[in-house]
Structures are given as structure tokens and as C-alpha cells.
Amino acid sequence: MQLRPYQSELIDDARQALRKYKYVFISLSTGAGKTIIFSAMTTGAFKRQYRVWIIVPRNELLEQASDHLFRHRVPHGVINARSNESRAYLVHLVSKDTLTRRWDKIKNWPDLIIVDEGHLNYKFQMDLKERIPDKTIMIGFSATPERLSGEGLSDIYDTIIYGPSQVDLIELGFLTKIKYFSPPLIGLEDIHRKGIDYNPDELEELFKKRAVYGKAINHYREHGIGKAAMVFCRSVKASEETARQFRNAGYRFESVDGKMAKGRRKAILDGLRTGIIDGICSCELTIYGIDIPRIECIIMLRPTLSRTYFMQMIGRGLRPYPNK
Known part of the structure; x- marks a missing residue:
């Protein structure tokens, strides 16, 4: 070895x-x-x-x-x-x-x-x-x-x-370089905590008020087109809705979650590996343990107070891959 x-x-x-x-x-x-x-x-x-x-x-x-x-x-x-x-x-x-x-x-x-x-x-x-x-x-x-x-x-x-x-x-070339874009989300500072993180219901209202979903698609169109994408959302419901909006915009996106049939979930993840689909949306499932080097675009529609969550999420896009 x-x-x-x-x-x-x-x-x-x-x-x-x-x-x-x-x-x-x-x-x-x-x-x-x-x-x-x-x-x-x-x-x-x-x-x-x-x-x-x-x-x-x-x-x-x-x-x-x-x-x-x-x-x-x-x-x-x-x-x-x-x-x-x-x-x-x-x-x-x-x-x-x-x-x-x-x-x-x-x-x-x-x-x-x-x-x-x-x-x-x-x-x-x-x-x-x-x-x-x-x-x-x-x-x-x-x-x-x-x-x-x-x-x-x-x-x-x-x-x-x-x-x-x-x-x-x-620097050693074992992980890829990062380009980081952070559009402002006015009002995030007013969201209350629930447990160890932001209150998801308040976040949902803020996202709707600020039209975050539409902006995310525009940002993907500008910076991520042609790149395998992974979108992190606040809930399974939000993940499914986000994938639907990306599909409506003409992109091949699917949502995955832990309750999905194993065969269906595997087919979606394999589709991202091979390029059959453009991106996947999820809540908890893909935060850790997913090894898909093609992933090049991380969209974080899940503001978090947890350093662990944050580092795990951005890590999904750091594996080297040809022309990445």
C-alpha cells in the first residue's frame, strides 16, 4: 500500500x-x-x-x-x-x-x-x-x-x-485550492439559536424574504455551471424544494436523504459521480463520509454556528480531480 x-x-x-x-x-x-x-x-x-x-x-x-x-x-x-x-x-x-x-x-x-x-x-x-x-x-x-x-x-x-x-x-497539492464567494445575508444576525445552531423555522422565513433560493441558482449559473455541485440545506423539505427549483431552471439536480430507498439514493450519488446529474441537495446525509472527487461547487444554503458542520461541508469539494 x-x-x-x-x-x-x-x-x-x-x-x-x-x-x-x-x-x-x-x-x-x-x-x-x-x-x-x-x-x-x-x-x-x-x-x-x-x-x-x-x-x-x-x-x-x-x-x-x-x-x-x-x-x-x-x-x-x-x-x-x-x-x-x-x-x-x-x-x-x-x-x-x-x-x-x-x-x-x-x-x-x-x-x-x-x-x-x-x-x-x-x-x-x-x-x-x-x-x-x-x-x-x-x-x-x-x-x-x-x-x-x-x-x-x-x-x-x-x-x-x-x-x-x-x-x-x-499547498502540497493533496487538496484543491478554494475560491470562496460569500454574498451578504442581511438579517442573519437576528436569528435565534435552537439547540446548537440557528432556528430552522426563522431561517426559512429569512430565506424566503431575501429570495435566497433564486439568488443561489443565479450564483450557480455565474460561477458553477458545468461543475458537479453539492447543496447543503436546513431540512429535507428545503432540500427537496431546492432541487425542484434547480430543475425548473434547467439543471439536473436531485435531493437525497436518509429515509430514501437505498437503491434510489445510490443511483443519485452514482449519477453525480459519473456526471449524469449536475448536483445533489441534502440536509444531513452528505455532510460527512461522501467521497466524490468530482464535486467542485459547494453551495451552503445552511448557515451554521458549528465549526464542525462548516469544515465538514466545505471538505466535500476539496478532493483533487482532473481539470478541477
Whole structure:
């Protein structure tokens, strides 16, 4: 497996940290190869006959990790709603939701647990930490080493290892350069908070008042035409309406959400990968874990107070791609 220098360095740093700590977190920018790194870690552990779990928060990430492991000839099983733990495999890809329902049915705890998108699911990770045996070590991965609320992860992890910054990765050519356009949204400063973010109902009223949707289409026409686009919206309803307005303007846009049939959702995402469609709109589904290097235009119709949300959203468009 050919690793970039900083990827090899992060693996070495993690190895050193695990001599002192049981719970280690690795922070690396979106698009910089977190899946490649933990696949390399898994390959090394597999060769030493260690048991490994890779825990993912969503099925798309499970499939993505599986592709990487198959590519590097690492046999593995899957633990999800349709599959159980198998003694035939040292390595398992694990659905977070399935594991939550099967705490009392675990047969063999692994030697190494890798938690993908470790900034998510705080309660789950705390439960996991309380249950794992002394022999098991845990490594979390994310581009954003803090919870969506902005709180840290020190309750779970003993130390954090930082990879190169987004700026450094852009200068090295491992991520694409950014052109950032920020039209003013007068009235945003008056929106109240709801939970950790802006009140979505008040945002909807402001967007209607300021004709934000129409302006977004005009901005796409001016700056993003011919570029694969991803639009982040405040709700599934807003996502569907935004996609409809783009289609009415003559562009091939679709909305995706977590309740959509898996086959339909995959077809839309594949359509963006191949250029059959021009763009997709979503609320939560595409904020993390979507690996489509063709994406070149990010439209943020979701003002946010969360640095984690913001960095995850812009990261969807930073992967290098020919002529990008």
C-alpha cells in the first residue's frame, strides 16, 4: 500500500502514542485519506493476527471501507442488521447502530477498534469505552476533533494527533485550492439559536424574504455551471424544494436523504459521480463520509454556528480531480 509521507508519519505517531495511551484520536482534513490510513493500520494488524473492528456510523461508509479492504486483500466480515460476527474473520466492519443493539451478544472483543467519524455519537463512544476489555485499544478518526456543539472529546480520548492542516495540504497539492464567494445575508444576525445552531423555522422565513433560493441558482449559473455541485440545506423539505427549483431552471439536480430507498439514493450519488446529474441537495446525509472527487461547487444554503458542520461541508469539494 503506497502511502503519502504524512500518512506514514501519522501511523508512526499513533503507534508511539499507543505505547502510552489506550484511546488515541487522529485528526486529518477531509479528503486527506483517513480511510486509507486506517485501512493500512488494519492491514498491519491483520498480518499480525490481531482482531480489528472498524465502526462506522452509516452504511455508505461501511461500503466505502469495505472497498478499500478488498483492494488491499484483507478478508473481512460485516456486523450489521443482516450479518453477524463471524469467527472466520479477524477483521469486521461494524454498524454503530447494530452494535448498540447487540452489546450482550459480542463473542470476541477485538484487539483494536477504529471509530470512523469519531466526532459523532458521543454517548455511543462513552458506552463503548465502558464496555471494552483492558486488552483492547481504540483509535478515533475525524477531520474535526470536536463534537457538533463545539465541545471537545477529552472524555473519550487520551490524546489527539494532528495531521497537516488544510492549508498545508492545499499547498502540497493533496487538496484543491478554494475560491470562496460569500454574498451578504442581511438579517442573519437576528436569528435565534435552537439547540446548537440557528432556528430552522426563522431561517426559512429569512430565506424566503431575501429570495435566497433564486439568488443561489443565479450564483450557480455565474460561477458553477458545468461543475458537479453539492447543496447543503436546513431540512429535507428545503432540500427537496431546492432541487425542484434547480430543475425548473434547467439543471439536473436531485435531493437525497436518509429515509430514501437505498437503491434510489445510490443511483443519485452514482449519477453525480459519473456526471449524469449536475448536483445533489441534502440536509444531513452528505455532510460527512461522501467521497466524490468530482464535486467542485459547494453551495451552503445552511448557515451554521458549528465549526464542525462548516469544515465538514466545505471538505466535500476539496478532493483533487482532473481539470478541477
